[in-house]
Amino acid sequence: MLEQLRTEVLEANLEIVRRGLVLYTFGNASGIDRSSGLVAIKPSGVPYESMKPSDLVITDLDGKIVDGSLRPSSDLSTHLHLYREFPSIGGVVHTHSEYATAWAQAGKPIPAYGTTHADYFYGPVPVTEELTDEEIGGDYVLNTGLAITRRFKGLDPAAVPGVLVRGHAPFVWGKTPMDAAHNAVVLEAVARMGYFTATLNAACEGVSQALLDRHYFRKHGAKATYGQK
Amino acid sequence: MLEQLRTEVLEANLEIVRRGLVLYTFGNASGIDRSSGLVAIKPSGVPYESMKPSDLVITDLDGKIVDGSLRPSSDLSTHLHLYREFPSIGGVVHTHSEYATAWAQAGKPIPAYGTTHADYFYGPVPVTEELTDEEIGGDYVLNTGLAITRRFKGLDPAAVPGVLVRGHAPFVWGKTPMDAAHNAVVLEAVARMGYFTATLNAACEGVSQALLDRHYFRKHGAKATYGQK
């Protein structure tokens, strides 16, 4: 069980490297086994090239280390909060991928400018509020998670599988660790195309609700028509 | 016959991957054998790396599957409409290549800013009108094709071998599947240089009609002087 979770989480970590979302040891991916409530996460500051399944750290949903000799990613508390609050997700990925991070730094949500976006995100990719000095001075990593879930009040995390933490970078999730990594890769592409779009035409308002619906639901839900059955 | 068509269409699909126009399973290329009226197209959502000629789906011009066990690309109806309406073309390529997609998202045609453009596109690369909610809610994929051919009223698809579907992405065509792929690659380069040009000099109006003529006709038509005989 843990062996498979570790392998899947390692693969998700490697996917964000292969796709160019990572510089040095930046970023981290995790996954959860919902039956046991155990989470596997990248260790902190370890080079990706030499990472083995056994280097991943296993914790419970309260952050207690259950297995592994390394220190977990410093973003652990954010991951755990997302697993606790979003029961439908099975993987979380955090990167500083450059275009998504630029939108986060600019403090702007990424508008649904086109069908590529609509295929994955059912509406703009939202941006959190700025954390207060108290939130930053307190349990900062957990408070990052709280800012995310506060921002998602009224939003379905399964339909909008990612967020920009203002002044920081994206957090992305999915049904599995690899699904989260895949969404992180697409988010970066969407952020890049959105950057080009916004700088070409600052007045651009993005796709209609009808087009958003059409594209999102051709890839998701009971009536999906994309791919092989 | 079908073997050769399948091989050519597979090669066109791989060319758009090799040239960096594709993320994951995005995009698709097709080709037509005009003598039989049969079309070969990429299957939906299948990884490019493992794609074999036999994975390509063969349909007639009405979309009836004639050969192949996989589901065809979800964009099939757009391809077929283009083959029906543009008798001179032998291949169609659809990608979400990032700069061309940004122009499509911005809702702006790509002006003929220079000779690279003029060598391939005899005038701006046009952008379709936005689809109405009715068009999106109805036979959306076919209606995408109709929006393209409506936009080409008065334009020669052999002289302007591509279009931007507003809020979506480019469709590109050519005499053969590989020619369509080649045009898709050049369109992305032209879109990229056009983006840099527009953001450097928003007032730029592009080349004169004389320069457009000179470059287009040195590569196309009876008096072409480029390349080896």
Added chain:
Amino acid sequence: MLEQLRTEVLEANLEIVRRGLVLYTFGNASGIDRSSGLVAIKPSGVPYESMKPSDLVITDLDGKIVDGSLRPSSDLSTHLHLYREFPSIGGVVHTHSEYATAWAQAGKPIPAYGTTHADYFYGPVPVTEELTDEEIGGDYVLNTGLAITRRFKGLDPAAVPGVLVRGHAPFVWGKTPMDAAHNAVVLEAVARMGYFTATLNAACEGVSQALLDRHYFRKHGAKATYGQK
């Protein structure tokens, strides 16, 4: 003699490919043997990957083919005009490298924004005037060369080894074919950094004359201090 010239010109052609300045068969490099007045140039529209020294076309300074069975680059007359008018140069490179081409399309010279520029170009990289309809309709390729040399009245082609042809793309030269290719690669880097600079700070005026002098002359002329003796 010709063997060595052919090898050097082939190497210059391959250098612009290796450095990412070339898409498909775009671009061309040539070189001249000043003692015989013979020029070697890339054949038109031939793939770089399979190019052999014997594919290069040898012409005299009037464009008469002296050796080689292929058709020379369609830009031959521009190259020859530059060799006739700029006696100090030994190689010419023409590319559609994307940032330099964007400046050419925008119709703007590249300002000497920094020391990287000053190390290679003693002042802005100039842009030609637009060609008239008569010039385009007449001997267009030669007229391109004439527009360049007209623009260089009062400029030293050894100190400013390149130009942007308006609405088209750069021509770059150097003491040897490889030197011209090297300058074309640096021009693209300078154009790229210049693009970022201009879009970050539209009011930027570039380096002082003193800094331009200092950097240019530390790499060029009798008092150069860069590199090994």
Added chain:
Amino acid sequence: MLEQLRTEVLEANLEIVRRGLVLYTFGNASGIDRSSGLVAIKPSGVPYESMKPSDLVITDLDGKIVDGSLRPSSDLSTHLHLYREFPSIGGVVHTHSEYATAWAQAGKPIPAYGTTHADYFYGPVPVTEELTDEEIGGDYVLNTGLAITRRFKGLDPAAVPGVLVRGHAPFVWGKTPMDAAHNAVVLEAVARMGYFTATLNAACEGVSQALLDRHYFRKHGAKATYGQK
């Protein structure tokens, strides 16, 4: 002793090549052995591909060559000045990496737009004043160093390990040569994301002091929590 320093400095030079910060022979890295006061630096204008440890030039802090048969980097005097004035540093890297250079050319400090920045630079990356004609005409390379240390009056070089020399390019430092190279790579990423941020939202003011503190001190100082112990 010198063997190890040479190897470390060679590795730092190769790191900036591997990470895409270098075109041709641009850039240089050095390191100092504080016990002997000897500095190893890249030779001037030598290709990186063939560089051996023995090619590195050893000088004392006054620039007297102690070992090595090649001419040292033309930027030697700037490096030495930084070693003399910033006793906490062990390595210096100078590149013309393109986005950092664009900020230097634009004459703008890189604001602390986000946590990636804050993890490495405790505040904006500053830009020097323009050198006067006298400074340029005099001991230019030393005066570049003087402009840097003048700009750092009141700043801690250990907390802000890099600077933009106006109209020129970045100088970056660190505890070791490899640490300096690492900081130069991160500076380029920060400069790139900063460019995207500034062009998306010109009014962006960057992170709060509280967030700057939190991120900087989670990677630096006695209470650091990032990485393995």
